[in-house]
Amino acid sequence: MSEPRKLEVLRAIVEDYVHSREPVGSKALVERHHLGVSSATIRNDMAALEEEGLITAPHTSSGRIPTDKGYRLFVDQLASVKPLSAAERRAISVLLDGPTDLDDVLERTVRTLAQLTNQVAVVQYPRTTAATVRHIEFVSLAAHQVLVVLILASGKVEQNVIDLGGAVDEDILAGLRRLFMASLNGLTVAQLPAAVVRIPLEVPVAEQAAAARLAQGLAILAHSAREDRIVMAGTANLARSNNDFPLSIGPVLDALEEQVVLLRLLEAMAQDSLGMAVVIGRENPHDSLAEASVVATSYVPGENAKLGVVGPTRMDYPNTMASVRAVAQYLSRILAG
Amino acid sequence: MSEPRKLEVLRAIVEDYVHSREPVGSKALVERHHLGVSSATIRNDMAALEEEGLITAPHTSSGRIPTDKGYRLFVDQLASVKPLSAAERRAISVLLDGPTDLDDVLERTVRTLAQLTNQVAVVQYPRTTAATVRHIEFVSLAAHQVLVVLILASGKVEQNVIDLGGAVDEDILAGLRRLFMASLNGLTVAQLPAAVVRIPLEVPVAEQAAAARLAQGLAILAHSAREDRIVMAGTANLARSNNDFPLSIGPVLDALEEQVVLLRLLEAMAQDSLGMAVVIGRENPHDSLAEASVVATSYVPGENAKLGVVGPTRMDYPNTMASVRAVAQYLSRILAG
């Protein structure tokens, strides 16, 4: 019994099962893949693979399907990265070229990825904890109301309306703005809250109340700027691809709506040497994703903003990984440009 | 055969079917509802109702289920508006009290509504076509790059990074900003594009190229500010409530992701005297929602920003309508305050 052939059998099982969604038997295998041996030999190999926990039989005397462990070995050692077709690459570039507004680009990215993979696509917003303050603006709206705008070097803009508690002269507001800018310019979002509380102490008593409110407004903005967000698309694909397995889609939709779960998961995913991260079935910490796999990668090399797809464990890993990687590369190129 | 009793029978059928999800027969009806007549009489009434197209029998000699027309008559004439329970009202106020940042509030609103109705909830952003320009800001980022920020009276902030095509002095940029502000202040978003194109003609030749780029950037922002958006939550409820009818959820998810469909639908929905709008099954223009109903209402009396839920035609209309109305009232109170 040769080790290489055993792995070849595993690969064949994974590929056939992903394709047909039905347990695959020894006879069908030798027919579809021209392994030069008989079905009996394959049966022996299969018994060995089952022994190792890489495949399993849903019922006695039915074909085999890969286990999570089997998929794991497949993606780690057996999957060759298929390059995307020209049509696919064209689709990506067409869909992603255009205005470079962050929201816009991420929106189109997630749609493209969903369409490309026929699965649920998720894109995490670039993390802004390390982003520095680029600009601060106070805009008078009504007598007491001021719109506080915080612009970060990453291009992200946060704003909120606050109440000053009393009328404040335009000139004073402008002066305060200059003071805030001078004190905060270049700080990271993480540093801002600590720095901002000291500012009111430096202004004339008459302006302290207003300055304190502004400071608090900025602190809130800094806080919400640090919040991670994800956008997603393609939830309908989930319903389609799993129409024979409708039981499991509820939990998955749940997990997807609880963005925190997904964010933590993306955060924790370890990437291989090529930067791809794959979590398969029950490897996942969250039970509701027990029958789902996540394929993700960072799209900005330094930071760990990620993007990826969520689909059934029985997914076409090579193609999915190729799509995820390609989209990530396009996106990082666009954001860098 | 009395007309009032016939309607009573229809009401009973709708209520039982919504509750049990199974076709309801004459015998079961007389048992559950103490109508003072025999099952044979009910059968006669049912035959009449079927004649009128208000109910239908899935198969010969099975119970009856309401048709879209039957639901329509039910909501128009038979449904009494049940007040929410104290617990429900408490849930709403707890969930919706808090910061009044627009994004935040709408997000919490949609979650609350989804949880309350166990259906998919949608909330449309307030329309901004009529919003006027409150403030414009140009922020230098890199040598050629400027962040253009457009702030509307509604509190909405749109921003985008544009490339000026060449270096521009800070002072010149400030001057341009004042000019733009003077020309555009108070205009509506709808008027902005026409007004903005004339501005570059009024500046020195040396600044015209930059002014033109800025103008175009603003026009784009105005355009995207006019775009309507919706937020939604509770898609998992769809999977849960329809677990016996998994076929139809794919199309519905599709329609929900194509926000345009939903926006147009909300737009077109006619409201009754109480401000509630209900579209039932095939009354809906879009085929993918043929088995779904939409219950919506405006949450800002003047404008037509709407909020509502999407669910199976077989839904509990009275409770759903009560929830939608209550949430809308809370939301408008919060936004007004």
Add this chain to the structure above:
DNA sequence: ACTTAGCACTTGGTTGGGTAGAGTGCTAAA
């Protein structure tokens, strides 16, 4: 030491018939 042919055995899915239950429509009487 592997591989292979052959065979007995297991099992899920499908088909057909038979039955029970729920429900209807109709007729005739109250």
Add this chain to the structure above:
DNA sequence: TTTAGCACTCTACCCAACCAAGTGCTAAGT
């Protein structure tokens, strides 16, 4: 107009038989 009764019609369910696919094992072949 209502009601009781009855014949009729479905669907859902169960059961048996059967088929197809697949396995594990043994014994023979290389």
